Amino acid sequence: MRIYVAGHRGMVGQTLTRRLAGLGHEVVTRTRAELDLLDQAAVARFFATERIDQVYVAAAKVGGIHANMTYPAQFIYENLMIAANITHQAFAADVKRLLFLGSSCIYPRLADQPIREDALLTGKLEPTNEPYAIAKIAGIKLCESYNRQYGATHGIDYRSVMPSNLYGPGDNYHLENSHVVPALIQRFHLAKISRAPSVLIWGSGRARREFLYVDDMVEGCLDVMNLPRAAYDHHTDPMRGHINLGTGEDVSIAELVELIREVVGYEGSIRYDLAQPDGAPRKLLDVSRAATFGWRATVPLAEGLRRTYADYQKAARSTEAVAEHA
Numbered sequence: 549m550r551i552y553v554a555g556h557r558g559m560v561g562q563t564l565t566r567r568l569a570g571l572g573h574e575v576v577t578r579t580r581a582e583l584d585l586l587d588q589a590a591v592a593r594f595f596a597t598e599r600i601d602q603v604y605v606a607a608a609k610v611g612g613i614h615a616n617m618t619y620p621a622q623f624i625y626e627n628l629m630i631a632a633n634i635t636h637q638a639f640a641a642d643v644k645r646l647l648f649l650g651s652s653c654i655y656p657r658l659a660d661q662p663i664r665e666d667a668l669l670t671g672k673l674e675p676t677n678e679p680y681a682i683a684k685i686a687g688i689k690l691c692e693s694y695n696r697q698y699g700a701t702h703g704i705d706y707r708s709v710m711p712s713n714l715y716g717p718g719d720n721y722h723l724e725n726s727h728v729v730p731a732l733i734q735r736f737h738l739a740k741i742s743r744a745p746s747v748l749i750w751g752s753g754r755a756r757r758e759f760l761y762v763d764d765m766v767e768g769c770l771d772v773m774n775l776p777r778a779a780y781d782h783h784t785d786p787m788r789g790h791i792n793l794g795t796g797e798d799v800s801i802a803e804l805v806e807l808i809r810e811v812v813g814y815e816g817s818i819r820y821d822l823a824q825p826d827g828a829p830r831k832l833l834d835v836s837r838a839a840t841f842g843w844r845a846t847v848p849l850a851e852g853l854r855r856t857y858a859d860y861q862k863a864a865r866s867t868e869a870v871a872e873h874a
Contacts, residue, residue, distance in 0.1 A: 552576045552600045554585060554634055555607030559718040560649065563766045564604055576600060586626060591633040595641035603638050603646040604769065605631065605687070609680075610720075612727045613750065613827055616677040627683030635690045639704060646706040647773045648691050650790060652758075652831050653681040654710060662796070662834040665710070665788050674828040692789045707780065709772050712794035712833050716762030716852060717859035729759065729853070732805060733860050736812040746817040747809075750824035753802030758794050758832050761847035761855075768793040771843045783837050794833035795845040801826075804849075811853045 551568055555561040556577040568575050576598055584590050585607055609619075609626040616623055631648065638646050655663045656671030668688070673681045691706035698704050715729035722731070732749075739747045772780070772791055784791065799807075805818060838844070847855075 549601040550574045550576055550599055551602045551604065552598065553604045553606060554630070555605070558606060558608075558610075559716060559720070559762050560714065560765060561604075561606040562718045563716070563762045564606060564769065567766050567770065585633055586629045588629075588633050588637070591637045592640065595637040595643070600638070600641065600643050601645070602773070603634065603643055604773070605634050605646065605648045607634070608649070608684075610727070612731060613676050613825060615726075616680055617825075620679040623677075624679035624683050627680060628686055631683065631687035631690055635687070635694060635706065638706075639694055639698065639702070642702070644704055645773065646691065646704075647769055648687045648706070648708040649769070650684045650688055650708055650710045651681070652710055652712050652792075652794070652833055653677050653828075654685050654688070655831070657828045661830055662832040663792070664834040665784075665790055665792055665837060668788060668790070676825055676827050688790050692786060695789065696786055705777055705780075707772055708790035709769055710790050710792050710833070711765050711768070712758035712760045712792075712831065714760055714762055714765055716856055718762070719856065719859075721860060721863075728757070728801070728804070729808070729856065730860070732808045733812065733853075733857055736808055736814040737857075737860065737864070739816060740812055740814045744816055746819050747814065748819050748821055749801070749805055750821055751801065751826040752822055753805060753820050754800055755826040755828065756798045756800050756830040756832065757804070758796075758798040759804070759849055759852070760794055760845055761849075761852035764795075764845040764847055765793055768838060768843050768845075771838075771841060775841060779841060783840060791837050792833040792835050793838055793843070793845075794835045795849075796833070796835050797849075798830065798832045799849065807850060807853055808857075811850075811857050 551573050553565050556565045657674040659667040688708045691708050719730040720726045721734040
């Protein structure tokens with residue numbers, strides 16, 4: 549099949565592209581310079597000419613608490629436009645199967661734990677990333693709405709998965725705009741090589757999070773995309789068509805900090821900036837839906853962090869080598 553992976557340069561997109569190519573599919577990709585997903589006309593031209601069979605929507609503007617609080621307008625606008633343009637133009641081009649990748653931040657801030665799929669829209673969102681969450685909820689509802697209106701008449705089948713916090717090789721390691729795992733890896737690594745006496749961590753460390761290794765996430769995406777329609781319908785309903793993907797286990801940020809400190813080998817002290825927000829107190833997903841069709845995460849957090857740090861070191865050495873020859 550010809551499969552379009554939107555966002556192929558991101559961590560999930562890279563892993564998904566490699567996996568699909570390994571399965572023998574023809575993977576279609578475009579850089580942002582080649583295809584601006586915010587440009588409706590450009591997306592329409594792309595789908596009209598490329599004969600795409602399936603779409604994975606891994607493209608998104610993403611970041612941690614700092615980025616979400618600093619760029620709320622960009623987070624809601626860009627993610628809304630990406631979801632709307634790809635979904636509609638895929639439909640217009642008669643693409644039958646699409647998978648939208650969401651985020652666990654779609655759920656209410658104080659949702660019962662672990663969070664079931666039917667908790668969606670039952671309470672207030674976490675304020676620090678509400679714009680991003682609203683856009684991701686819209687992406688889910690686009691898939692559901694197109695299925696409800698056009699599924700029977702046009703044979704389309706658009707699905708959504710909601711992963712817990714993702715990490716792994718190929719992540720963005722920006723100190724301020726990245727997610728918590730890559731940001732901490734970068735921070736501890738720089739502190740180690742500079743022999744800094746301490747590292748400052750945002751918040752109290754008490755918030756709890758669930759972390760899913762990117763390869764496990766990709767396998768979950770493939771499983772959900774390839775479920776027979778009857779099986780998918782059995783596990784979902786028309787107004788709650790998404791499926792959670794996670795490990796079913798969480799850790800406190802303080803515990804995560806200690807794990808990453810050990811993996812990196814940093815020996816200094818850790819300080820917590822209590823003036824900074826924690827975000828939602830806990831986000832643990834109920835993954836029983838995914839378990840019913842046989843998917844489960846296989847990479848333990850400590851092992852995943854070791855693999856991720858090894859990838860970071862490789863990337864850092866490559867950057868240093870380029871700088872030496874510049």
